[in-house]
Amino acid sequence: MARNRYFEDEALTYEFSASSIKKALRYALPHRKTLITIIVLMLIFSFLALVPPVINRYIIDYVIRTKDGVWGFAAVQTLIMLLTAMGCIFAADIIFASFRTLFMAKVGHSIVHDIRRDAFVHLQKLGFDYYDSRPAGKILVRLTNYIDELAGVFSSVIVNLIVEGSKVILILVWLFVLEWRLALVVMIAVIPMSFLIAVLRKHLTRRFRLTRNKVSNRTAYIAESIQGAPITKAFNRAKLNTEIYGELCDKSNRAFIHAIRLNELFFPTLDGFFYLGLMMVYGAALFFSASAAGLSLTLGGIIAFISYMGMFSAPLNSITATLQQLTSATSNLERVFEVVETPPSVFDKPDAYPLPPIDGHIVYQNVTFAYEKGTPVLQDFNLDIPAGKMIALVGPTGGGKTTVVNLITRFYDPQAGRVLIDGHDVSGVSLFSLRGQIGVMMQDSFIFAGTILDNIRYARPDATEAECIAAAKSVFADAFIERLPNGYRTVTAEGGQGLSSGEKQLLSLARVVLVNPKILILDEATSSVDTATEELVKNALDVILKGRTSFVIAHRLSTIKKADCILFIKDKGIAEAGTHEALMAKKGLYYNLVTNE
Numbered sequence: 001m002a003r004n005r006y007f008e009d010e011a012l013t014y015e016f017s018a019s020s021i022k023k024a025l026r027y028a029l030p031h032r033k034t035l036i037t038i039i040v041l042m043l044i045f046s047f048l049a050l051v052p053p054v055i056n057r058y059i060i061d062y063v064i065r066t067k068d069g070v071w072g073f074a075a076v077q078t079l080i081m082l083l084t085a086m087g088c089i090f091a092a093d094i095i096f097a098s099f100r101t102l103f104m105a106k107v108g109h110s111i112v113h114d115i116r117r118d119a120f121v122h123l124q125k126l127g128f129d130y131y132d133s134r135p136a137g138k139i140l141v142r143l144t145n146y147i148d149e150l151a152g153v154f155s156s157v158i159v160n161l162i163v164e165g166s167k168v169i170l171i172l173v174w175l176f177v178l179e180w181r182l183a184l185v186v187m188i189a190v191i192p193m194s195f196l197i198a199v200l201r202k203h204l205t206r207r208f209r210l211t212r213n214k215v216s217n218r219t220a221y222i223a224e225s226i227q228g229a230p231i232t233k234a235f236n237r238a239k240l241n242t243e244i245y246g247e248l249c250d251k252s253n254r255a256f257i258h259a260i261r262l263n264e265l266f267f268p269t270l271d272g273f274f275y276l277g278l279m280m281v282y283g284a285a286l287f288f289s290a291s292a293a294g295l296s297l298t299l300g301g302i303i304a305f306i307s308y309m310g311m312f313s314a315p316l317n318s319i320t321a322t323l324q325q326l327t328s329a330t331s332n333l334e335r336v337f338e339v340v341e342t343p344p345s346v347f348d349k350p351d352a353y354p355l356p357p358i359d360g361h362i363v364y365q366n367v368t369f370a371y372e373k374g375t376p377v378l379q380d381f382n383l384d385i386p387a388g389k390m391i392a393l394v395g396p397t398g399g400g401k402t403t404v405v406n407l408i409t410r411f412y413d414p415q416a417g418r419v420l421i422d423g424h425d426v427s428g429v430s431l432f433s434l435r436g437q438i439g440v441m442m443q444d445s446f447i448f449a450g451t452i453l454d455n456i457r458y459a460r461p462d463a464t465e466a467e468c469i470a471a472a473k474s475v476f477a478d479a480f481i482e483r484l485p486n487g488y489r490t491v492t493a494e495g496g497q498g499l500s501s502g503e504k505q506l507l508s509l510a511r512v513v514l515v516n517p518k519i520l521i522l523d524e525a526t527s528s529v530d531t532a533t534e535e536l537v538k539n540a541l542d543v544i545l546k547g548r549t550s551f552v553i554a555h556r557l558s559t560i561k562k563a564d565c566i567l568f569i570k571d572k573g574i575a576e577a578g579t580h581e582a583l584m585a586k587k588g589l590y591y592n593l594v595t596n597e
């Protein structure tokens with residue numbers, strides 16, 4: 001079976017810890033007033049929940065006296081009073097519970113809303129290296145499924161833990177008050193039960209984390225399959241890919257079943273311990289009542305004691321359930337925070353200043369850059385481009401042309417050396433001011449879902465329709481746009497399905513031109529455009545490039561011929577530089593490239 005990186009689990013080194021919960025609690029901080037109100041109210045109600053057994057006990061011991069009971073008005077009156085009190089407690093509990101659910105849902109969702117926003121904001125700050133190093137699908141899963149699941153957790157977990165925890169303590173205290181010797185017997189069952197729960201929980205954490213990993217692998221593979229659908233079809237990979245997907249599904253299912261199987265042990269274990277406790281308490285009650293000291297509890301007292309024991313296992317159940325929820329939530333949180341906490345490789349320095357309006361004089365000073373440590377793509381690279389010049393970059397594929405231009409926009413930062421624009425080190429200015437003055441058209445031009453107009457004004461949402469049309473005309477994109485069913489208002493799908501590569505490139509070119517930047521980077525901007533259109537665009541470029549410093553990476557000789565300087569990029573640096581005429585006369589690498597075309 002073909003294996004690929006979707007079979008690799010994400011390695012997150014840190015164990016389940018309070019730290020991700022702590023970070024999540026930071027998000028709860030703004031809601032502390034609501035949370036505290038709910039918790040206080042819930043504590044009052046959990047205290048009130050302890051009252052009904054006391055009323056029961058009173059009714060049994062004093063109202064319905066089994067032997068010498070007397071039917072009388074007083075007894076009926078007391079009974080009605082006590083039952084009314086009990087009814088009120090139940091009613092208040094029901095009303096409060098529905099309010100609590102509502103408020104907790106609100107708080108939960110608003111916490112998750114904040115996490116979701118922060119994660120998205122951060123995702124946009126992360127450098128290209130982050131996206132290079134993992135499948136888009138895995139990032140997607142984190143920001144959608146994982147965060148969605150958190151909403152449920154935040155609506156209940158925080159409050160549940162506090163309230164149920166205090167309930168357990170209250171009941172325990174109450175048991176000791178009722179009959180301390182029997183309470184000690186109960187503890188004999190509770191202590192080993194707690195240990196067992198702790199052990200089970202540890203294993204569950206591990207199994208749930210594994211499940212998340214497998215689910216994430218599976219989803220990421222779906223994401224890739226959608227993006228690669230045409231290639232999949234073209235290369236008859238459907239059957240093989242289905243097998244790969246099947247295996248990923250099996251893995252996630254197996255991991256889930258593995259986790260659930262352990263999960264199912266929880267409740268039987270708790271019930272088992274409850275019956276064990278019950279047996280021990282009855283045994284002890286018998287023993288004490290026969291002993292000299294006797295049993296201080298009345299019949300009603302014993303019934304109350306047993307019902308407290310029953311109430312004791314409910315919050316314990318709920319705590320373990322909550323802890324499980326929390327456990328699987330922490331493995332979600334871990335992944336979400338891993339995104340939020342990955343430091344962006346390219347960022348504004350604390351003392352970053354806005355780049356003032358530029359002329360476009362670009363200097364590379366001893367620049368060394370590597371995508372992966374140890375294998376530099378550029379080594380000690382030097383270049384000085386006066387403002388307004390057109391530079392063409394040529395050379396073998398993988399030679400480093402794209403890399404050279406990526407350093408101007410700071411898509412990556414060099415490991416050594418500097419890139420200067422008008423004397424400003426680009427690493428010292430704010431990214432926003434830098435990128436705002438550079439027009440980039442990358443190798444693959446992405447088309448967003450929207451209309452043709454939306455796509456042209458992507459970088460300048462305030463641009464008027466007339467400006468957009470002018471931009472499209474200037475790069476000869478209007479010819480094909482006019483032919484579309486709705487012209488400029490034709491709706492484009494994400495990725496530009498329905499447009500040819502050449503059309504997508506023309507559209508992206510219009511997008512760049514609309515920005516009217518001082519520095520223009522065209523990375524194989526017209527490589528997919530047909531020859532006739534290319535001829536037109538070539539003339540347009542003369543106009544577009546005027547008054548701007550430009551980097552043009554192109555295969556076609558006609559485009560690069562007019563450059564003020566042609567650089568042949570190879571072996572980590574500039575192998576040849578000069579005008580077309582000079583390089584042709586030199587009869588070197590460039591000459592070979594041109595004559596072999």
Ligand SMILES: Nc1ncnc2c1ncn2[C@@H]1O[C@H](COP(=O)(O)OP(=O)(O)O)[C@@H](O)[C@H]1O
Nearest residue numbers: 132371372377396397398399400401402403404
């Ligand atoms: N994101 C990346 N991560 C790792 N290596 C990369 C990345 N982008 C490019 N490279 C490598 O850097 C070298 C130069 O690539 P590039 O600048 O894209 O070349 P060109 O644009 O001249 O075809 C190539 O060997 C390529 O494999």
Ligand SMILES: [Mg+2]
Nearest residue numbers: 401402403443
């Ligand atoms: Mg390239």
